[in-house]
Amino acid sequence: MKKIMACAMILTLSLSLMACGGNGDNSSQANSSKQENSSKQEESSQETSGQETSSTTAKITGTATGSGSTSVEPIIQQLKDEFEAKNPGTTIEYEGNSSGSGITAANENVSMFGCASRELKEEEKAFGMTVETFAYDGIAAIVHPDNTVSDISMEDLKKIYTGEVTNWKELGGNDAPIVVVSRENGSGTKSAFEELVGFEDALVSDATIAEGNGNVQSTVASNPNAIGYVSFTYIDETVKALTVEGVEATDANVKNSTYKISRPFLIFWHEENMNEVAKAFVEFMMSAEGQAIVAEKAIPVTD
């Protein structure tokens, strides 16, 4: 009896493995042949009538894959949109999950490049990837627009997030409990914020954990007593960004280093994993044109 069961299991397993393995092979072959085709393809004589010529002279087609931080995602989306418009036939796939998994994915060639919204740790630098900073971003402490508190010190932020201060009146606000909103483990914004404010691993345990920047923003927007932190990109009229030690949360203040809570946006890759499209995309990102797009959502590295 057991033998039959075992045989059946092995049979089904191997059958399905075969089927799926076969598929995988096909696709990779298809992909590589696609790439060959594209490189063989004659360059079509394209008129570029006065438009800024993109950095790529030869026509490229194909797909580049990236993954990583969700804070970076809105910028990547914009860059991708423009890049794909300039280079029809190219696709940039960006899977937004977290800085941590972006680093792993790029290192293990799950995706060609990765993006992070925090500095790499020592052990991550040891992977030997090429790392470029393509933007800077501030993290804003946000509260509900009705909150009377409008300035906060780094010290008080730390006290709030470690649970030492639990009522707004201790900070000169209304007599109401502070609802602490934080991000899920693995978020680059979370680790950057904790590191910059200085309370790594000491987050008060009853903090509400919201998944994603947008979720923090909407949680804070719907609760008059909440405090949260989001990337500057997510500040809108539904929430109020606090000034930190008197300094307003603006791009200019991040640039001149007066605003304390800021971090770099990084892109990194192993040279050998990059295809033409991915290289061109990174080049585009760092070009004047790409940086102009970055400037719409974050702080560009070049002036």
Add this chain to the structure above:
Amino acid sequence: MSNFKIKNRVKDGALRGLIYLCTGLTVGSLLLILGYIFVKGVPGLSVDFFIRDFNDKTAYVTLQETDDLGVQVEARDDGFYITSMEKGSPFASAVNQNGDRQKLTKGDQIVSIGDTKLTAENCGDLNALLPDTGQVQAKVVRVGGGIFPLLVTTLMIIGLSLLIALPIGISAAVYLNEYAKPGKILRSIRFCIEILAGIPSIIYGLFGMLLFVRFMGMGFSVLAGACTVAIILLPTIIRTTEETLKTVPESYREGSLGLGATKIQTIVKIVIPASAPGILTAVILCIGRIIGESAALLFTSGTQARIPGNLLESGASLTVQAYLAAKEKGDLSMACSIGVVVILVVILLNFLSRKVGKLMTKF
């Protein structure tokens, strides 16, 4: 009337009231949820919602030499929208950088013409922006905000997972009803079907991620999603099919066997066709299940809101995107609009399964 009887009557009345109250609560909660989702979601519905891409798509197009663009634009918060367009407009015969025709229509955005960006001042007279001679390039945006790619992905997953699960499920049901003799095998199969039906989708998601996405190397893909969902569907298909197989009268089988047909011929030619309505019900139930599935697809078919080019590309289904909209963007209206579409489909499916159910009782 005795005191006792009056007491009983009061008690009866109270209990009856309680029953009505509870029924009211059940119906009330349904109405509340439907009401909330429809009120928030219906304003977002339009034809565009169904046919548009999810994300904005920018393109550079080349326009034929002309001195009249023949379009009117209107400035709104997020760009300059084409509000009217004449027949001979060069925008109607625009060519993208690949040399393919890209026809622009009402509702598309124009960002720039030549080197000039559109502004509130110059958008009144676009022809003034044209160069004196030659072709001109324009940057245009096809506005997203629609669910078309999600619909396609969802349909792909439905089709593919049924393709995998139906043959397996039906023949498993045939085994259980036509071949199996009471004993260890039958018991263990039945027990496992029970277990499968009870496993939460998040566990299926993890399993799919380990086995299909990683171990078999499918990556985040529609195929991996469909394989995972196929296992989720098995119990539904097996049970529903078995129910119908049971209703096929024994005389059919005896007749067929008596005419000299073999058992396998009887099953393929008589028993399965006779239980077609039951199998159809299974399909309908399955479609409902797939449409509602999110946790299992999140980790297997990915979160990209686009039309997957092949089965090994990732794509987000309707419900996965509804979740992402609520989570990443805090956009409850978008989530509710998708919700309205899903609920309407569920209502339609329920209606169909009732109709088919009636067909079945004709035996």
Add this chain to the structure above:
Amino acid sequence: MGQQHRNEKIAKIFFLITGLIAVASVLLITFFVFFQGLQPFFPFNKEGRYSFWKFISGLQWKPNDEVAKASYGILYMIVGSLFSTLGAVILAVPIGILTAVYIAELAPRFVVKILQPAVELLSGIPSVLFGVFGLGFIVPIIMKTSPYARGQSLLAVILVLAVMILPIIVSLSVTALQAVPHAYREGSYALGASKIHTIFHLVIPAARSGLLAGIVLGTGRGIGETMAVMMVAGNSGGGIPTSLWQQIRPLTVNIAMEMGYSSGLHQEMLFATAVILFLFIFGINLILTKITAKLGDVDVKF
């Protein structure tokens, strides 16, 4: 004839194999999840070892790449999952059973024709939408009354779960009540008992194992629910809930929320969470099969 005989045999084996796919799936799922999830508790694990006792009795969840700094305790999640499911069952069972009583015993035909599809629809609404409803409707209401000034709470989870398991309990209870032979009722009426009296003293007790099956199935659904719960639970990083206003992090949410972000030991610990969840589901299923075995004919389907 021999040819035919062989064909028959091949067909039979083919059907058997497809039947065994269900068994294979269960074995595979169990194997993969347990294999990943039990690794961290063995000393030779390359990602670092974590004590099973600390895992099962810990009150804090703080992942860290370094094992020494990390804390992977899930006791508070187990408690959260159990409390929320229990609360939902307590709320939904009486409401569900009495609704079923109305549908099966009291309602006129045309009302049944409306009510049954309505209940069916409620069970067909995807869980994400329950979450959206909870987040947009229930959470703001709770926020106004909560001493912690926030809506994400155990109470919100209980309410959302209760609505979600309601249709399961109603439809299974209707089936169970309808399966009670008519003769029972007529006997009772003949003895002069009222309709309501008959329902509560005769029909419901006679249908009790069917009703119980519904309750157990509802419990299973409640403990396994993920997406809806994730949006309203608050998902706190530690602490056993002591009141309805406090936040919880159910087991399922822990997995769904961090799986995309995790690697190494952290990811293995998430699979370990899945192992615990799996054990709960397995236990519930065992109870269910015991009940359904007793039931005999009454059809339990969901």
